[in-house]
Amino acid sequence: AQTHYPTHLRGRIDLAMVQRLLADDLISIDRWYLCGPSDLVTTLREGLASEGVSTERMNIELFRGAGRSAPVNNVPNSKIAIRLSGTEHTVDLAAGETVLESALKNNIDAPYACLGGACGTCKARITTGAVSMEQNFALNSAEVEAGFVLTCQSHPTTPTVTVDYDS
Numbered sequence: 001a002q003t004h005y006p007t008h009l010r011g012r013i014d015l016a017m018v019q020r021l022l023a024d025d026l027i028s029i030d031r032w033y034l035c036g037p038s039d040l041v042t043t044l045r046e047g048l049a050s051e052g053v054s055t056e057r058m059n060i061e062l063f064r065g066a067g068r069s070a071p072v073n074n075v076p077n078s079k080i081a082i083r084l085s086g087t088e089h090t091v092d093l094a095a096g097e098t099v100l101e102s103a104l105k106n107n108i109d110a111p112y113a114c115l116g117g118a119c120g121t122c123k124a125r126i127t128t129g130a131v132s133m134e135q136n137f138a139l140n141s142a143e144v145e146a147g148f149v150l151t152c153q154s155h156p157t158t159p160t161v162t163v164d165y166d167s
Protein backbone atom coordinates (compact mmCIF):
# COMPACT_ATOMS: atom_id res chain seq x y z
CA ALA A 1 0.00 0.00 0.00
CA GLN A 2 1.22 3.40 -0.85
CA THR A 3 1.19 6.04 1.85
CA HIS A 4 0.40 9.56 0.83
CA TYR A 5 2.06 12.21 2.91
CA PRO A 6 1.20 15.81 2.25
CA THR A 7 3.92 17.30 0.07
CA HIS A 8 4.93 19.85 2.69
CA LEU A 9 5.79 17.02 5.10
CA ARG A 10 7.95 15.09 2.70
CA GLY A 11 11.73 15.11 2.72
CA ARG A 12 14.41 15.79 5.21
CA ILE A 13 13.55 17.62 8.41
CA ASP A 14 15.30 20.95 8.23
CA LEU A 15 14.73 24.44 9.50
CA ALA A 16 12.52 25.34 6.51
CA MET A 17 10.23 22.38 7.23
CA VAL A 18 10.02 23.22 10.93
CA GLN A 19 9.15 26.81 10.02
CA ARG A 20 6.41 25.60 7.66
CA LEU A 21 4.98 23.26 10.29
CA LEU A 22 4.91 25.90 12.98
CA ALA A 23 3.79 28.72 10.72
CA ASP A 24 7.10 30.41 11.46
CA ASP A 25 6.25 30.82 15.13
CA LEU A 26 9.45 29.36 16.59
CA ILE A 27 9.86 31.70 19.52
CA SER A 28 6.66 30.76 21.37
CA ILE A 29 7.82 27.13 21.77
CA ASP A 30 8.78 26.60 25.42
CA ARG A 31 11.19 23.70 24.92
CA TRP A 32 12.75 22.03 21.94
CA TYR A 33 13.71 18.37 22.04
CA LEU A 34 16.03 17.66 19.16
CA CYS A 35 16.85 14.02 18.77
CA GLY A 36 18.54 12.27 15.88
CA PRO A 37 21.78 11.97 13.94
CA SER A 38 24.26 14.68 14.79
CA ASP A 39 24.06 16.38 11.36
CA LEU A 40 20.34 16.83 11.65
CA VAL A 41 20.45 17.94 15.27
CA THR A 42 23.35 20.37 14.90
CA THR A 43 21.86 21.91 11.74
CA LEU A 44 18.50 22.42 13.43
CA ARG A 45 20.11 23.74 16.58
CA GLU A 46 22.13 26.32 14.66
CA GLY A 47 19.13 27.22 12.51
CA LEU A 48 16.86 27.71 15.50
CA ALA A 49 19.52 29.73 17.31
CA SER A 50 19.91 31.97 14.25
CA GLU A 51 16.13 32.54 14.35
CA GLY A 52 16.46 33.77 17.93
CA VAL A 53 15.63 30.62 19.90
CA SER A 54 17.76 30.45 23.05
CA THR A 55 20.01 27.37 23.21
CA GLU A 56 19.00 27.04 26.87
CA ARG A 57 15.54 26.03 25.66
CA MET A 58 16.89 23.24 23.47
CA ASN A 59 17.40 19.71 24.73
CA ILE A 60 19.49 17.55 22.53
CA GLU A 61 20.07 13.86 22.10
CA LEU A 62 22.47 12.64 19.47
CA PHE A 63 22.42 9.26 17.84
CA ARG A 64 26.03 8.39 17.81
CA GLY A 65 27.42 7.63 14.37
CA ALA A 66 30.57 5.70 13.55
CA GLY A 67 32.61 8.84 13.13
CA ARG A 68 34.12 10.35 16.21
CA SER A 69 36.19 13.49 16.12
CA ALA A 70 39.91 13.04 16.61
CA PRO A 71 41.01 12.97 20.23
CA VAL A 72 42.26 16.30 21.42
CA ASN A 73 44.53 14.98 24.11
CA ASN A 74 47.53 17.27 24.30
CA VAL A 75 49.43 15.39 26.98
CA PRO A 76 50.61 11.79 26.58
CA ASN A 77 49.62 10.58 30.03
CA SER A 78 47.98 12.33 32.88
CA LYS A 79 46.99 11.69 36.45
CA ILE A 80 43.42 12.42 37.32
CA ALA A 81 42.09 12.94 40.81
CA ILE A 82 38.37 12.19 40.83
CA ARG A 83 36.04 13.22 43.62
CA LEU A 84 32.74 11.33 43.58
CA SER A 85 30.23 10.87 46.42
CA GLY A 86 32.73 12.17 48.96
CA THR A 87 35.54 9.79 47.94
CA GLU A 88 38.79 10.73 46.19
CA HIS A 89 40.28 8.39 43.62
CA THR A 90 43.48 8.88 41.65
CA VAL A 91 43.73 7.20 38.26
CA ASP A 92 46.07 7.27 35.26
CA LEU A 93 44.63 8.43 32.01
CA ALA A 94 46.13 7.21 28.74
CA ALA A 95 46.44 9.43 25.69
CA GLY A 96 43.16 9.69 23.81
CA GLU A 97 40.97 8.59 26.70
CA THR A 98 38.28 10.80 28.10
CA VAL A 99 38.04 11.57 31.80
CA LEU A 100 34.86 9.48 31.97
CA GLU A 101 36.50 6.50 30.24
CA SER A 102 39.41 6.51 32.67
CA ALA A 103 36.99 6.66 35.61
CA LEU A 104 34.86 3.78 34.33
CA LYS A 105 37.94 1.68 33.49
CA ASN A 106 38.96 2.04 37.12
CA ASN A 107 35.55 0.94 38.40
CA ILE A 108 34.59 4.39 39.54
CA ASP A 109 30.85 4.66 39.25
CA ALA A 110 30.77 7.98 37.41
CA PRO A 111 27.39 9.03 35.97
CA TYR A 112 26.76 9.13 32.23
CA ALA A 113 24.01 8.51 29.69
CA CYS A 114 24.40 9.68 26.10
CA LEU A 115 28.22 9.68 25.78
CA GLY A 116 27.72 12.24 23.04
CA GLY A 117 28.04 15.56 24.83
CA ALA A 118 24.30 16.12 24.77
CA CYS A 119 22.62 15.14 28.03
CA GLY A 120 24.83 16.69 30.72
CA THR A 121 24.62 13.62 33.01
CA CYS A 122 28.42 13.31 33.11
CA LYS A 123 28.93 16.92 34.20
CA ALA A 124 31.68 17.63 36.73
CA ARG A 125 33.84 20.58 37.74
CA ILE A 126 37.54 20.89 37.03
CA THR A 127 39.21 22.27 40.15
CA THR A 128 42.88 21.80 39.15
CA GLY A 129 44.43 21.65 35.70
CA ALA A 130 42.51 21.86 32.45
CA VAL A 131 40.74 19.74 29.87
CA SER A 132 39.52 20.26 26.36
CA MET A 133 36.06 19.07 25.27
CA GLU A 134 35.39 17.40 21.91
CA GLN A 135 31.85 18.74 21.79
CA ASN A 136 29.40 20.34 24.15
CA PHE A 137 25.67 20.54 23.54
CA ALA A 138 24.65 20.42 27.18
CA LEU A 139 26.44 23.10 29.19
CA ASN A 140 25.72 26.78 28.83
CA SER A 141 28.49 29.36 28.79
CA ALA A 142 28.00 30.31 32.46
CA GLU A 143 28.57 26.69 33.48
CA VAL A 144 31.65 26.42 31.29
CA GLU A 145 33.02 29.64 32.78
CA ALA A 146 32.42 28.21 36.25
CA GLY A 147 34.70 25.28 35.35
CA PHE A 148 32.07 22.65 34.54
CA VAL A 149 32.81 20.15 31.80
CA LEU A 150 31.22 17.09 30.23
CA THR A 151 33.56 14.33 31.32
CA CYS A 152 32.51 12.09 28.40
CA GLN A 153 34.01 14.71 26.10
CA SER A 154 36.98 15.85 28.18
CA HIS A 155 40.65 15.23 27.43
CA PRO A 156 43.26 16.59 29.84
CA THR A 157 45.57 19.27 28.53
CA THR A 158 47.65 19.40 31.71
CA PRO A 159 49.58 16.50 33.34
CA THR A 160 47.38 16.55 36.42
CA VAL A 161 43.68 17.31 36.62
CA THR A 162 41.23 17.26 39.51
CA VAL A 163 37.63 16.50 38.62
CA ASP A 164 34.85 17.04 41.13
CA TYR A 165 31.54 15.29 40.43
CA ASP A 166 30.18 16.45 43.77
CA SER A 167 30.18 20.21 43.13
Ligand code: FES
Pocket residue numbers: 111112113114115116117118119120121122123138150151152153
Ligand atom coordinates in the same frame (compact mmCIF):
# COMPACT_ATOMS: atom_id res chain seq x y z
S1 FES B 1 27.07 11.41 29.06
FE1 FES B 1 25.70 12.79 28.11
S2 FES B 1 26.91 14.59 27.97
FE2 FES B 1 28.30 13.13 28.75
